[in-house]
Amino acid sequence: MRPFKYSKTSEASKAVSIVSGSPKAQFLAGGTNILDLMKEDVERPDQLVDITRLQINQVTTLASVGGKAGVKLGALGKNTEAANHPLVRQQFPVLSQAILAGASAQIRNMATNGGNLNQRTRCPYFYEVSMPCNKREPGSGCSALKGINRMHAIFGWSENCVAVHPSDMCVALAALDAKVEVQGAKGKRSIDFKDYHRLPGDQPEKDNTLEHGELITAIDLPGNSFNKSYYLKIRDRASYAFALVSVAALLETNGSTIRRASIALGGVAHKPWRAYEAEKFLAGKSATAENFRQAAELEMKQAKTLAHNEFKIELGVRAIVQALNQALES
Amino acid sequence: MNEPKNIGQGLDRIDGLLKVTGAANYATDYKIKNVAYGVIFKSTIAAGEIATIDLSEAEKLPGILTIITHKNAPTLNVKGGIRGGALLQGPKIEFFGQHIGVVVAETFEQARYAAQLVKVTYRNGEGRVDFEKLAKEAELPKEKDKADKRRGDVDAAMSSSEVTIDAVYETPIEHHQPMEPHSTIAVWEGDKLTLYNGSQIVNGAQSAAAATLNIPPANVRIITPYIGGGFGSKGGQWANLVLTAVAAKMINRPVKLALARQQMFNSVGLRQKNVQRMRLAATKDGQLTALAHETVTHTASDAEFVEPCGDCSKLMYATPNSLITYRVFPMNVMLPTYTRGPGKSTGSFALESAMDELAHKLNMDPIELRIKNEPAKDPSNDKPWSSRTTVQCLQDGAKAFGWSKRNMKPGVTMEGDYLVGYGVAAGTYPARQRDTSALVKLSRKNNEVEAIVELAASDLGTGTFTILAQTAADALGIPMDKVAIVIGDSQLPPAAGSVGSVGAASFANAVNDGCIKITDELIAKSGKQFFKRPTAREMMLTEKLASFESRVDAKPPAEAENYSVHSFNANFAEVWVHKTTGTIKVQRMLAVTGAGKILNPKTARSQIIGGNVWGLGMALMEESVLDPRYGNFVTRSLADYHVPSNLDIGTIDTIFIDEDDKVPNKLGIKGIGEVGIVGVAAAIANAIFNATGKRVRDLPITPDKLI
């Protein structure tokens, strides 16, 4: 691990100004991702600003927009607290399920909500510093494109990068149309979740649309009218594994009619993948297995597979159907 | 022999408290003054040569004591018994991740940082890393016992028999990944070297280190009282051991060197990939007429190791026609080595899956098929069995498991959204005792007699300390808490290793022999006659001796050679497969084991459960994936290389068959170290077939293979 400067502060503005003013500085939250990456020499910050003392770690009620109150997750709150908080469990059970499907209890106890959004891909070539990787070293090439890519993207990838975003929590946040509240040198702004993470395009080194030095202060979960939901994660072992495919499914139903669906997929793209095609198809239809299947197939039609991940199409279809079925039963 | 008071009792491990409180010292836990830290750096190509190594940036850092590369490393004896090469003897690169240097620094962090700053350029060679492409070059192994074994005419039987199976089963590269990564502290005092190092074979580590360093074995001391698992990877020793000693010599200071978890994938051996073609032929009523087991595998570029995948096939079933073959080709990968149940765990996946396929084709219960083909003697050498419990394991297991509830028709039994299936497999592992010496020391204070028993055995964490204390206590007539077992030091009387499931049989018999011998000597010394043989304790008391000691050099009984001596087992699994997503849950497993005398049912049960868990990992998740372009493992940490998590493991029950077989050795021990994994992968794969109707012949069976 390369030597780095360490500082800590309990003022958000100070943290922002230090990191903004220093191109190789980074925030340190739970450290469960950044420290691993530093030990492996993948991330090489010259300075870490410890933000765990910032008082933005609470789960609070968010003022209602059009009738339904939402919830605000402080960025420095722990994943475990978010998952177990009564406000989250009652109003956004899909988020609670998604968080608990990730990592292990020990890691979730350390991991923060903000850090979860900014965790980096698990692509093994990103970690293998002797190998080309555009995400780690722009312009060096993508080793996974023609390499071992069973775990890689089937949506929205480019020749430059086929990595997937590893988070479970973010899949639920995408389906919930969360908003990411950030504070930067130029002030505060709110980013719609669908615009938060990026597709790789020709800049795979950029995972998201944050400016350098911008700090996530909170994640807002706006109130919604979904009455059914489920998070399904399919993985190679029962716990402590990243998703082959995961699905956050939300339905607003009226009797057996679906008024609105919101579906996001994990393990398939550089960002949590909103299944807009499937959602569009389901709106106004009745909640039947056949409609679920058609919606899922419609969505997966756009997939482009790599040498080792063709199975994700059929698995994706089945996972969407299964998640919708389980949502319906919820 | 004295009345057994402790042997056969399910006692807690006597080292348990030390371990859960952190008081047990593993290799690098020893507090050594003035110790420096070594960090290994590795090649990033699979084949070729180092062109340049630029150390200038690394050397400039504070705290750096030396950097060892092939340019300044001393000449070592590469044939000294260290496995896997990588001893920094030249610029040649044989596999991705080969050690190419060691940084030694005042602190671990300094050494690791410097290692990252070393710049290496290579002259790339032609890497041989693509198994599929190279497999056709496979040739007969050099090792004699891997020669073709042919009885009768398999081809003829295949073409004339009523029912046949011809299928290929694949098992991937796996890694041992014990909890404790390989780590060493090396301390020189003049020309005497002490190595704190996890070693399954204490004397083996000593002789390999000495020979490789070109010094007499008497100058090398290995200390290894506690080992955090090894599974075969700490049986032979690897370059990291000797390089720690080299580093310590070069800076004239003790050095500590631990491999990082990621480095474990290309430093200490692996289980090789095996492609096994099975052919079975049978009559309509299920009598086997032929059995062929042909394995193609890879080895390292410069040394040969071939897992004996045909070991179960050569003796499990009676058949007039049999063929066991091996073919191997070199690849630029780390040298394969012994891995829990070598050949038996992997080979039984092929054999016992094929038997299940045959049973299905015959519309016969797979247990019935196995029992029908039970051989009266060992078909591979015509020797009588010392004892064989296959049939009893299968029958007792079937009863306990509720096998009668199994639906013969696959793919139709459901529980909610899950397809449910039952599977069974049988297995075996050879039982052996190896030469081991032991020193028994008795001392008396007033009415208290205490014993210290010393031997250069090792305890992998399985309970060796405990079973030896039980054995000695019974044989001496002394309470267990007055017996101290001292092991894990090469200065003690030489012993076999904790390898090949020989540990318990070799160590416990030596201890037992030593205790009998010391009792005999005490009786002889007293010059008295006794109606009832007194215990050593009684002799120490009546003769008022302050201390007495005796050493024994125990050997396996000669007549064991005239028998085929094996442990046998049967594994049962109930597996649930989600009907849409292919997710697999192993709800319960049952292991029935006939392994002779069980010294401690509690530690034995743990050992079998451990074997079953590893078998589950083998069946469902373990796979080291090689990138065929570069020869690197893409599964480079335990986040990518999956072993079972708690949630993957359902109920595991164990049954031990009560066996009294004194052919293998005086105490009737057959060994349970490895038999627990044999057959497990097949039992699970067979249950998955029974659940889904899908036969998966390449491990691991992940959800994508079931949709």
Ligand SMILES: Cc1cc2nc3c(=O)[nH]c(=O)nc-3n(C[C@H](O)[C@H](O)[C@H](O)COP(=O)(O)OP(=O)(O)OC[C@H]3O[C@@H](n4cnc5c(N)ncnc54)[C@H](O)[C@@H]3O)c2cc1C
């Ligand atoms: C073995 C293992 C298994 C895992 N399995 C899963 C899994 O199955 N599913 C899953 O979803 N996750 C999984 N994780 C990932 C885990 O969820 C993340 O590591 C964790 O959420 C990161 O949070 P942190 O607070 O520790 O972030 P850190 O490591 O502290 O930071 C990560 C990144 O985020 C930045 N950052 C942190 N906080 C902020 C902020 N407030 N504003 C701006 N930038 C910030 C940091 O600068 C850094 O770049 C796993 C991790 C491990 C180690």
